[in-house]
Amino acid sequence: MSDTKAQLTINGKDPIDLPVYQGTTGPDVIDVRSLVSKGVFTYDPGFVSTAACDSQITYIDGNAGILLHRGYPIEQLAENSDFLEVCYLLLNGELPNPDERNIFENEIRYHTMVDQQIHEFFKGFPRTAHPMAMLCGIVGALSAFYHDTLEIDNHEHRIRAAIRIIAKMPTLAAMCYKHGIGQPFMYPQNNMSLSENFIHMLFGTPCDRPKVSPTIAKAMDTLFLLHADHEQNASTSTVRLAGSTGSNPYACVASGIAALWGPAHGGANEAVLDMLYEIGDESRIEEFILKAKDKDDPFRLMGFGHRVYKNYDPRATVIRGICNQVLEELGAENDPLFKIALKLEKIALEDEYFIERKLFPNVDFYSGIILKAIGIPTSLFTVIFATGRTPGWIAHWHEMLSESYRIGRPRQLYQGSTKRDYPR
Ligand code: SDX
Secondary structure (H helix, E strand, O other), X not given: OOOEEEEEOOOOOOOEEEEEEOOOOOOOEEOOHHHHHHOOOXXXXXXXXXXXXXXXXXXXXXXXXXXXXOOEEHHHHHHHOOHHHHHHHHHHOOOXXXXXHHHHHHHHHXXXXXXXXXXXXXXXXXXXXXXXXXXXXXXXXXXXOOHHHOOOOOHHHHHHHHHHHHXXXXXXXXXXXXXXXXXXXXXXXXXXXXXXXXXXXXXXXXXXXXXXXXXXXXXXXXXXXXXXXXXXXXXXXXXXXXXXXXXXXXXXXXXXXXXXXXXXXXXXXXXXXXXXXXXXXXXXXXXXXXHHHOOOOOOOOOOEOOOXXXXXXXXXXXXXXXXXXXXXXXXXXXXXXXXXXXXXXXXXXXXXXXXXXXXXXXXXXXXXXXXXXXXXXXHHHHHHHHHHHHXXXXXXXXXXXXXXXXXXXXXXOOXXXXXXXXXX
């Protein structure tokens, strides 16, 4: 924290000195906490220019298209690391040495199975239930099973809860899929890596355990890695807000799942595929670009734009590369949806409306094409996003609880009726 100051003068009154703090990088922040004692609030619907906390986990430079996890560029992590190592990095702050990696991998491996009672939960859901509805409900109920990790002020409890949630999310995600298609749940195999296991639990059956393609498993792993964390996005901020009341970690992650579900956030990957299907042919792209630009039309180009990135989302660039690899591996390089996506991206990036508003493809634009090519139904896409984002959610929850924190309680600009008496 530094002794730099900002001054605020309201209606000609004496100026108010406000401390200004510098981070290790990124914009300075003005500490406005003293304003409530002066009888005024700041006003920032959507928190466009509000720093809700300080954090050491992830840094984004939206103008430069930079994303760092504990200082490591996402491109380098995607190239050299894997999802499990990034989970460790987000949670602990440093890359694991070989022993630490081995211990962490085993801790995750031996927590991938879920309590058998949880299998019964699915019987209550219709086969047609949206997978996010099932995931949200079941993760919220996990605290009913794990009473040994509910002391949120206990560091060991927090780490054990984090490991449990990271380990079980792929299993629960696969169970949501299996329930929807009427197939039996597959148990995680201890001789498989996390992402290989996920593909196995999705597509294996008691009658047939197809060999998991290393290319597909690696693509899945990199997708999880690229979704692992993203600073104070809507769902992570929801997890932090829930955590600030002292809620248990399972309830906090369930609140993050609920927030991620929206099409403006994690639901966009599902919405991108629906949009590409609706476009249907490259000849109709211009029609949809016009719709996206029409203020009277609520349609937006799904997978484009971002609150923070006013440049390419670095994750989208990596995912586009994976798209090529997976489609080639599957002999689907002429996938019509991929061709529409490539053409849509090219046209949008040449259009003044998108250039002026710095609307670039985001993480969701290409991920759905990979998932569809792997054979994953659109309805499961956001569940996969949630599985990838789990380490980020729980790392922020853990970071907040490791420091002093207060219950989150924003204020408002009141525009309603002033005091009036009840009519006699
Ligand atoms: C994720 O926060 C995170 O980090 C999120 C995320 C993560 O990893 O957690 O990165 C994941 O959520 C990615 C975003 C996925 N969502 C979508 O792809 C849905 C489509 N995108 C839009 O809904 C929108 O771009 C948002 C929600 C992503 C950002 O909304 P903002 O910051 O509130 O932007 P805005 O509404 O202020 O838009 C600014 C202008 C507006 O036009 P004008 O009023 O200035 O004329 O850009 C326009 C918007 O109408 N605009 C779009 C558009 N996105 C913004 N116009 C057409 N298509 C779009 N996609």
